[in-house]
Amino acid sequence: MKTFSAFFTGMTFILALTFGCSVKKFIPEDEYLYTGATLELKSGDDINDIKEVTEEVEALLRPEPNKKILGMYVGLWAYYKGTQEKPGFINRFLNKKLGEKPIYFSEVNPPQTEELILNRLENRGFFYSITSSDVRRKGKFADLAYTVQISSPYLMDSLMVDRDSMEIDREIIKLLKDTELKPGTRFDLSKLNTERVRIEDALKSRGYYNFNDEYLIFEADTNSGDSARTFNLYLRFKNSVSKAGIIPYKVDEINVFPNYSIDDEAELIDTVTLNGKNFIQGELVFKPNLLDDYILIEKDSLYDPTKSRLSSNRLSSIGNYRFVNLRYEELEADDTLGHLRANIYLSPMAKRSLRAELQGISKSNNFAGPAVNVIYRNRNLFDGGETLNLTGKFAYEFQVGRGGVQGLNSVELGLKADLIYPRVIFFIPIKERFSYSVPKTKISLGTEFLDRGGLYRLNTFSGNYGYFWNANRFVYHEINPVSINVVNLTKTSEEFESILDSNPFLRNSFQRQFIAGVNYTFNYNKLADKFRTHAVFVGVGLDLAGSGLNAVSNIIGSKSGELLGMPYAHYAKADLDLRYYFRFSKEHTLATRFLAGVGKPLGRSVSLPYVKQFFAGGPNSIRAFRIRSLGPGTYRPEVFNQASFFDQAGDIRLEGNLEYRFPIISVLKGAAFFDAGNLWLMNENESLPGGKFTSSWWDELAVGTGIGLRVDIEFFVIRFDLATPLRIPSLPENERWVRNFDFGDKSWRRDNLIFNFAIGFPF
The missing domain is CATH 3.10.20.310 (membrane protein fhac)
Known part of the structure; x- marks a missing residue:
């Protein structure tokens, strides 16, 4: 050294x-x-x-x-x-x-x-x-x-409005009660400009459609202050201000064109008036009573830019319109009041579309590979903005560089139907009160067929009924009060049966199960704003299943843990995903992530369903360990084969990642990363010794590091990561830290250099 x-x-x-x-x-x-x-x-x-x-x-x-x-x-x-x-x-x-x-x-x-x-x-x-x-x-x-x-600064002694003869003068005087320009404030031109903009925004929200902050001017008088280096501040209008700029405006008329086309005015012939709005369309395209709920501006109300902006956002969020254009037209004004006509032009997208997608998939379950999706979409299905999506899927997933672990591939076929209503659908009428965007109701039905490396075949049938919405630009909510999955293990190989026979916990997690419950997702995301030096993401997921079925089972007297002869899953599961980006500059970023999750079997259930368990290792997890080859705890299979692949899952997950991203040349980017974490079981499992979570969990963390190359063409990222373990929890306690890095030895490189290929960033 x-x-x-x-x-x-x-x-x-x-x-x-x-x-x-x-x-x-x-x-x-x-x-x-x-x-x-x-x-x-x-x-x-x-x-x-x-x-x-x-x-x-x-x-x-x-x-x-x-x-x-x-x-x-x-x-x-x-x-x-x-x-x-x-x-x-x-x-x-x-x-x-x-x-x-x-x-x-x-x-x-x-x-x-x-x-x-x-x-x-x-x-x-x-x-x-x-x-x-x-x-x-x-x-x-x-x-x-x-x-x-x-020099010593000049401090403000008082702030006064130069006149008070008009209504707008009295409005400004009211607004100055909340100003930050208080006596003793140092003269600051930027603060004066900020105050003018604040007054403009406030006056426009009170109906002053044509008002502009350039109409106002601050004048400082240093001769009338009570002491040296003080000044009196006067706010007045410039002499060139027109009458149209200092009177409020009222919305006299609202015209809505649900099927607007600049090339086809002949269709705009029929008018339906509802709640003071004129809905003008030829052939019925969107039901006026449904479209009316998205528009917040009202007839005979004062102009409000916030309601105008939110109305445009809400109409855009329907998902059926290519363009949403809200224009105001000035009508003849009188001495004290202006008049406006609001015209809302809505240009719809094509009603039907068929799209085929060839994708490179890198999934949260740590599989990667190509996939083909065929998507049929029917917009505005019932003339109320409804969207029907039919998706057929074929996917083949694997991990590049999986080494000695066998069976890590799968073939997946799927068919799914989603019906999305751009409003709340409930058994009793609910008037939504979200101004930023409208909650949507989603009804989904789907089936999937999974062939895992010739070991088994799994059929899954799913149905969901729920709601999703954006509370603002950063906050997203999704709740599914009805979430149903039927998991049915069909054909199994003799080898897989022997795996299940050796691990009763694993057999229980693969048994035919009925999963019914409620789940909720919350996301707070500021990572998309590239200009932020500090950006955060907070994701929370809650999944509760079986409690309702347990109550029904008790009422009708079914066997404990079964309903109508079918076993059902009973568990509670929670996930936490925290991310923080520190951007040194436009091209240099320090990205961090912390993952935590816990799932607890309840009632007669002794384990989570296999599809709900946690896994670690692979391109989106701890990259120095091959896919699903980590944990639980200090457990180490005798041989890394198909059996260990299924055993290495857990009920508890803790994981942390640190990654420095930097440019190399053109679209080629680089990364250096550090990962740590592990999985554990909630209950003791004799087949997986050392897998139970204990107070010494911190001594069972896996640690890895590595470097990566990314081809980043803005909308598409291909990622190559090369990693090596620094700490292996399955080794004896005093041998877990890796001390020998023999890069010249071929066998060492084969066992310790893990290559990961993926699409997209890991977090």
């Missing part, structure tokens, strides 16, 4: 001499290379936002000097080498990829920068500040040192 450190230090020194000093000879005789500027702010007063002021002033120090990497002008060196005579292919390539034009001191204008600094400080209330600059030259390099003596 000492040898490597000395080598690294020596190489750094040599490179610094090569790149840092060699640029000197390229600097023209009459020029100095500009190396940047420092800033010192001095003040005799205690400024509570001095950090913010300093950052704002530092941003004015232009131009930016040439960048350094480890103290070396790599980009500048590449530019100089690539622009010399006969630079050669390599130098031209380096200049194109890394080159950076030199910034010379002759391009810097200190007096202009000082003027900008003084202007910015005046905008912040620091009038009559003093600036100076000092040029420092050393060899062929030069930099600047700016010193700023900040």
